[in-house]
Every structure is written in structure tokens, then in C-alpha cells.
Amino acid sequence: MKEKRIQKITLLIAFFVPVFIASFLRFWDIGLRPFHSDEGVNSFFLLNLFDRNYYHYDPANYHGPFLYYIGLIPFYLFGISDFTFRLMPALFGVMIVALFFPLRRRLGTMGLLTTGLLVAISPANAFFSRDTIHEIYLVFFSLAVVVSFFLYTETKKSRYIYFAATSIAFVITIKETYILTFAVYALSLAFAYCYEMISLSKGVRFLYCKDTFTAFANHCKKNRYAVGISVGILILITFLFYSSFFTYYSGIKSILTTLKIWTKTGTHSGGHTKPFFYYFKLLYKFEFPTLALGIAGFYYSFRHGNKFTVFIAAWAILIYVTYSLIPYKTPWLILNILLPLSIMGGIFVNSIFGMMKEKWHYAIFYPLFIGIFGFSCYQSLMLNFNNYDDERYELVYVQTKRDIYNLLDRLKSLSNTCGQNMAINVVSREYWPLPWYLREYKNAKFWGGIIENPNAPVIIVDKTSETELKKKLKGNYKKERFALRPGVWLTAYIQQGLYETGFGKEITAKTNTPSLAKISEKELERGLIAKYYYNIECIGTPFSSRVEKDSVSFIYNDETKKPYRSPFGIEWEGYLSITQKGVYQFATRSDDGSVVYIDGNMVVDNDDIHATRYISGVIPLDEGFHPVRIKYFDGGGGAIMEFLWTPPGEKESLVPGQILFHKR
Template identity: 30%
Template sequence: MSGTSAAGFAIRIQKSLSFERLFFFIFVLAAVLRFAFLDLKLFHHDEAIHAWFSYKLLTEGTYIYDPSYHGPLLYYVTAGMFALFGDSDLVGRLVPAFLGTMVVALVYPLYRLGYLDRMQALVAALFLAISPNMVYFSRFLRNDIFILFLTFVLLLALILYFERGQVRYAVLAGLAAGLGISSKENMPIVLGIFAAYILYLLWTQKVKLPKRWIRDFVLGVLVMGGVIAVLYSSFGANPERVLTWVPDAIGHWWAMHEQERLGGPFFFYIIFFLLYELPIFALAIVGTAQFIQKGRKKAETAVQSLHEVVETSLAQVNGHVPVPVAADPPFDKKEEFFRFCIVWMVLSLVAYAYIGEKVPWLIVHQLLPLIFVATYAMTKKKAVIAVVSSIFLVLALWHVAYVPADVNEPIVQVQNSEDMREVMALIDASNATAIASDRYWPLPWYYRGERAEKLSYYGRKIEESNFRDGKFDVVIASDQDSYDSLPGFEKKTYNLNYWFSWYDNKDRLLQYYFLRDGKMGNMKLDVFTRNVTSA
């Protein structure tokens, strides 16, 4: 190949790898990772409960806010999806997958507004697309991906409002805030951080309020309040909840914080970053250090300039020469955006470290600002490091999201075991099944409607005499309160759900880190199946 043709080939390659095409490719990758094999695994314990309440809302029209199960938005949206496409695991996860994909897409307007350069936008989008936690919880029927998407929308709405001063962006901000508060009780953390930084920007006069800001603020608050009132009152069916949901939410979650029902050390989420998001976490530390170092250099330069101005001014005053007035340095919105992201990241880390309830899905609220900080001063060298190190993210992602088996991962908390597929096959083959235990989720979800007639829930261990008349072909009990045997039945033990067991792996942490194996924590069920040959 001649030098001329080689140069032409290189130019064609460069044109084909334009920013827009690369970004679109990352967006498609994010969509594939979120939508592919969406019902590969059984519903998580919480997913089954959320889907069940949504199904009840659709079929019976019954819903009332309970802080134990978070805000109403998820239930109305999921019930709507069930009405349109049918009730199933896959349909239940469609909206989370869509919102998780759109979180990646929202990086583009942030770039177009000038807060990220091309390299930063591509790396941020890539990290959001393949982050194990981002993908896993985008394939998960929980409220957190709703909050994350609405947080990003709120951020863009506020940026646009302060740049353009148009009322529609104040309304959009109010809508995002109202829907966020209607999703989960941690949205006020986001609102508090955003509000504090806006006050800082106003106090330092880095931004100014538009002329009609009072009108716009009132409209935004009215929209936010209206959304909250409609959703928490169940569209007017329970108007008293408009007044009671706030004290109920505060009372319940403060009790959970003090109780530490699902507790952990203050560095709980740092462990998750090291397990799943190591390249992002490392680059965020480097980005923070670079920002601080750059700030120090600016301060030193400013001090030096001040000395020079003072010396010049004294000389000019003594010589009766007019003193020039130094112009204010121009406002660098990229630098200010990264300062905000560092503050957002640090305050989020502190808030969730303090909160007593430590659960895997809360990491995504800390991960979003951390990803932006990781892209600070994104040189070509750092970009290459980011892309190459993403192999770590892909390997972790594959194991937690696409292995069709029980996996020993802390990100997976009380996930229903794949063993339950075999248990449900036994139930399907039976005429009637007795559930002699208080451990039975996700069975109410998987046996809903007409299928529910097969199951009799007793909520506890009952007398063996109940199974002698031949009514039940299958009896299910907790292994913690079971029967040694039942006449005419064969007994087999199955995993109901599973989780990472710290106590069983704490002496082999280095080995576990690389192999992700070892003993898991479990709840188990004893399943008694009628022996047809002995009948």
C-alpha cells in the first residue's frame, strides 16, 4: 500500500469513527446489555413484591402508599406496562431497562451544552453503559433506576434554566423532582445537594437568577407538589396520604436507620466500588487529585498576579499614573461542573456511609457523579487507560448479569435461587400445594390469578394430619421449621434464595476477589412430593 493510499485509508477510518457514530455505538451497546435476555434470572425477592403490588393495582385497583415499599410511581408505571403488554418478568423489567439506557443517552445533551468535551462524553457514556452496577440495576424492578434517570433530567433542567432563563425548564425541573420524590425516599438527598450548590453559585455570583425567577420557582414548586399530591393520594382515592406520607416515611426509615436491619460498616460501598467498579473508582480518585492540584496552581498564580498588581499599582500611584482595574477571570463552566460533581460525589458518599440501611442498589446514586469525576482531564492517555481497563468492568458485568445460575456476589442480595424453577415445576405438576411456612416469596407473584388456586398458604408449620387425606400432592416448609418426614411423601431440600456470606469467605478474601466462588448464605425450603408408587 502506497503512502498516499495509506493516508487516505486512515482518513476514511477517522471519518467513520466520528464522535456521533462512536456515541451511537455506545448507546446501542448500553441498550443491548440492558434488554438482552431480560428475564434470564428469576425475579429478586423485592422485584416479586413490586410486581405483585403492581398486578394487584391493575386487577383490583388497590394501592396505598407504604414506606416499607417506597413511592407510588413504580407501581403505577409497572401496572400500566402490564395493562399494555401483559404481566410477566420481562415486561416488569422493560421500564427499568429503558431508563437505564436513557441515562447513557443523556450524556449527549450534557456534551452539547459544553460541560463535557468529546473524549469526556465518550468515556462517561462508556462507563455508564458497561458499569456492572448500572447494568445490573437497570435490569431490576426497583425504584433506584427511576431516581437515577430523574436526577439526570433534573440536572439538565437546572443547567438549561440558569443558562437560558426559560420557564419551561423550571417546570421540567419541578416535574423531575416531583416524580423523583414519588419514586423513593432518598430523592431529598439529591435535592439537598443540588440546592446547596445552587446557593453557593448564587452567593459567589457565578450564576445569576433570571428576572422572573420568583414566578418560575413558584411554578416549579406547584408542578412538583401537584405530582406528589396526585401520586401519593392514589389519584385522589386516598387523599389523607397527602398529609401523612411525609411523617410516615420519616418515621419508618429513621427506625430502619437506627435499627440497621441491613447494616454494614461506613466503607460498605467502597468495597462495592473495589469489587465491581475499580477502574472508575481509581480514575475518580485521580480526577479529584488533578482538580485539586490545578486549583492550587491557579491559587498560586492568582497570588503571584496579585503581588505584581500591588507592586505595579504602588509604582503607578507614586508616579501619579492611573491604576488599571483587573478584569474578573472568565467563568469556566466545565471546571465549575467538575467542581460540582466532586462535591456531589463526596456528599453522596458521606450521606450513604452514614445511613444505617446498607443495600447494594444504593450504590448507583453515588456512582453517577463518580463517573463524571473519573473523566476529569481526560487526555488521550487516560482515555486509553479507561477503555483498556473496561475489560475488568465487562468481566464483572458478565458474571453478575448473564450467568444463568446462583452466583456468589455481594451485589446479589436475597436473590431468588434458580432452584425455585424446579420447585415451581413440581407445583405445576401437582393438583394442590400446601405452603406450611412464612417463607414463600416469590410464589404469590408466579402463582397469581387462576394459578393461585393451586396453592394454600398457612404461613407456618401445621399438623401432619392435614396431609393424610391426599388433598395435597406437594408440601413446602422452611428447613428451619420442617418435618422429619411425611408418610407417603419424598423429601428434598432446595435453595429459596441466596446472598454473599461474609462469615464464610472472610478468611479467603483475596482468593474470593479473583474467583468469586465459595460458600453462599441461603434460605432453604424442604419440599415434600407425594410418592405416587406408594399411594
């Protein structure tokens, strides 16, 4: 009796611990990461459905209808917010972990705990469960199909036929890649039965094959009503979603059309083409415990396995090969590979745990077990709460930069001056997810390009259209630049009067250079004061501030070697010691922009986004200390900055740290 109670408690721990961890990693500060551009598009369709009751499925446009209809539930219950928009994928991310519980007899208690932890703590699973995209729903219902099938083989209860049919229907309504999932399932199931048949003696194989088909036919006959109802459920759910609940019957025709369109997308993938081993590299870098334990599980499955373990092994191998062969690759597709690998890892750990007898076995096992998952937990925490927009981490893919929050803060400051009814013309060709964030600004218009009269209190334009915009501007504007996502830059043009009203104090602080009055060396210390910002305009509060005594010089040609995520800006300020009167040349060699001010005058203008570029300027200087301010920003890719000078009669070199000072 006591032993059964202990087993029950252990089983509950194996279930609830992963569920609790999954809940924390998916729900905590869920609005921290800016919306991905795909989320911006999805939010547009969802808001249309919520506000105007309008959604029509388009086979060429952003996958199936399930995401939008399931997303209505939290909107109706709790209102519109970042949290409610991301609530359902986070919830389904937790439900994936909970859905392993019905497989507890096949996984074992330790297998259930291991599989649950592998998915709960997985950096990729946690990361994409915090995104409102289709993949997490696809993974949940794909698992539900497998669970329903094997529960039926155990119990022969018809309700699992209904569960399977419902899950299959939802898979079809989520994403066109359902065809790959079902093909892999069919092949894996066939392989599992064939593997079991081959393990038998030759004389029994034919009888086994015959009995298998006979049993299948008998089950279909016995449960013909359940099968018929299940087919009806499948058709009804598919019809309801694709017809927009009987309001758009053309959506039904598109179920097959989408396969043709997305077959072309998968094979002609443009900028999303990746090499065959792309997913393996992601697994190795971010999901090594799952990869290692999953591979170890293959050995166990084929050596000691049954139909279930062989099916899972075949599923893992086939889904990996299938997605790796398709040229179109994005990091969230790795979730389809991680699911069976995690189950394989659980099967392997459970088998190892079952073989342990001695105390020293446990003394080795438990620290190793805790260490593995502790490392994964650290990776997951860093990715989801610190590096979530840092493209040096390959799971972060064309992610909106947190610099967008700086843009929103600037607009909020302006709206405090003239109200949220101020006109905002967004004439950028790239702007997602701004429609979501600017939904409260009733006069924010998204034109998709330069219009005949773009003038407004605030104009937002992308870098590629900026030259065309300048030709049509009337009046004086101040501009600030912001990173939307890698390779996409937005410039906010703000009418000068509004800018000065909204940011007057800040302008005064920024334009106040150190005093031009004579200053003695006793008042100074070596080095410039350097302030580091996670934006290119060096606005707001710096994330780091320190005195730097060396020359201003660094070269990071490799994105992964940079000490800070992009975009970042640096502002150095202090005094330049000049010991010889004359005309001096100053220069910067930088990637991206840099400017140099001496005595309050711009001497070097090497600003804007560009590859490595050298720009110089000259200024006459007297002996003494001269205020100097240097600004630099990096927008992505390489980060290079060199502050150079050519004193009278000398060769060009880095400005030495010995002549750079700051006020005590």
C-alpha cells in the same frame, strides 16, 4: 465544512455507542435471573393494582408509589410476563446513559463517550437495571434535576424550570431517600458558588455574592409565572401518586410520616448494618475504572474547574460520605455514588484527551481506553449472565437462587399429571417471590405459617417450620429440598402417589444401583464417577461429570474460595474394593449434608443442613467389589466433605483412592 461533519459524526458515535451497549446489557435475556424477594413483593402490589385497581401507599412498606404506576404501562401494552415486569427499570437504565447528551458541551465529546460507557458497562448499573426496584428510577430523575438546572443556567429558557420541577416531583414519589439527595444538591451548589467566590480577589467577593443573589431574585421575578406553574406541577404530581389518583387521601399525610419511619430504619438497620468503607470496597472490587477516573477528576475539578465541575465533585464526595455514615447499607444504593463519579471520570478523560498532541500520545491512550472498558465489560457480563445469584460477589445480595427454577420445573411436571388446579399449600414463613411464579396455579395458597390442616398434594415449608408440619401430615409424602436464597431453605412435600406418577422413570433410574453380581477387576477402572449439580437433591442434568481417582475430601472454610456457587450437590458412584472380609465402619464429616450407600443400603445418614458434623455407620462386607454411592450438598457458607472408613483392626482414615473404581 468537512471538519464540522466529522465532529457531528464523532458526537453521534459518542452518544449511540454507550446507548447501544447499555441496551444490550440491560435487555438481553432479562428474565434470566430469578426475581429478588423485593421484586416478589413489588410484583404483588403491581398485580393488585393491575387486576383490582387497588394500591394504597403505606409509609412503612416498600418505598413510594411511582414504581407501581409506571410498571402498569408494559402490562397494559404487552401483557404480564417476566419481561414486561422488568421492562421499565431496564428502559430507565438505558435512558440514564442517554440523559448525558444534554451535558455534551460541558463534558466534551470524549467526556460524553467516557461517562456514557462508565455507566453503560458498569456491573452495578447493569445488574440493578435488570431488577424491578426503586433505585434506578431515583438515579434517573436525580440526574434529570441536575441536567435541567444546568441547562437553565445556560439558556435561561423556562421549559427547563418545568423539567426540573417534574423531576423533583418524581424523585419524591419514588423513595424517601429523596431528602438525602436534595440536601446533597443544596450543599454541593452552595459549595460550587463559594469555591468560585473564594477564587476571586478579596475586593470582588462581596460584589460577586451580592450579584449572585440579585441575579437569582431577578430570574425568579422574571419567570414568576413559570415558577408558579412549576410549583403547581410539583404539588400535583406528588398529590396524584400519593393519593392513588384521588382515591386514597390518607396517602398525602404519609409523605412526611415516611421520613420518620425510614430515619429509624436507616439508624437501626438490623441485619443490613455495614461498616463505613462498605461502598468503597464495592467500588474498588467491581467499579475500579469509575473509582480511579472519578478520583482523578477531583484533582482536575478543583484545579481547573468551573461551577459545574466543582458541583459534580462536591456531589460525589457528599453523597459518598452521606450514604457511608448511615448504618443501613445495601449494594444497590451504590448507584447514587456511581452517578457523579462517572461524570467526574468523563470530565477527567476529556481534559486528558484535549491535552494530547503527539501521535504516541494516542498510541498509548486508545489501547489503555479500550483495555479499561474491555475489563469492565467482562466483569459486567460475568456478573449479569453467569454469577447473578452467587453471593461470593458482594453486589449479589440476598438474591433468590436459580434453584427456584428446579422447584418450578418439578411443579410443572406434577401439573402435567394432574393439571394446574392441583392444591399447593405454602406454609413457609419465607416465600417471596413464589406468588409471582405460582400465579397460574389457581389453588396455590400462601398461609405464612403452619395451618391446622396443611395436607395437600403439594406442601411447601421452610426448614424452621418443618418439624411442626410433620406432626400434622396425614398419609405418605416424598420430600425434596430447594434453596430459596442464602439461609432460606424450602422443602416440597409431595403426596407419594403423585410423586411416583410424576417422577416414576426418574425414581427407577436413581434407585438402580450397580449390579450386586460379582464383577471382575478387568471390567473396572480406577476412580469414581462424580456428577455435579447446581441443586442439593442432585436432580436434573449435571453441569459437570468426570472420573475422580483421589479420596473424596475437600475443605473450603471461606465462601469465596469455593470452586462452585451455592447451592451445589455432588454424587459419586462406582465400586469399593474390599480385600478382607469383616465389619467395616464408614463415616462422613461434612458441611452441609451427606449420605453413603453401599450395596444399595444406607450406611451413613449425615443429611440435612448443618455445620460440620461427623456421622458413622457399620456394615459387614465380603471380599470383592461392592457398589457405592455417595451424595453431598452445600447450601452456603463453608463446604466440607470427607469420606472416611475404619477397616477391621485399623485406625480411621480417608477411604483411599486406590480402592475406588467405576465400570469401564
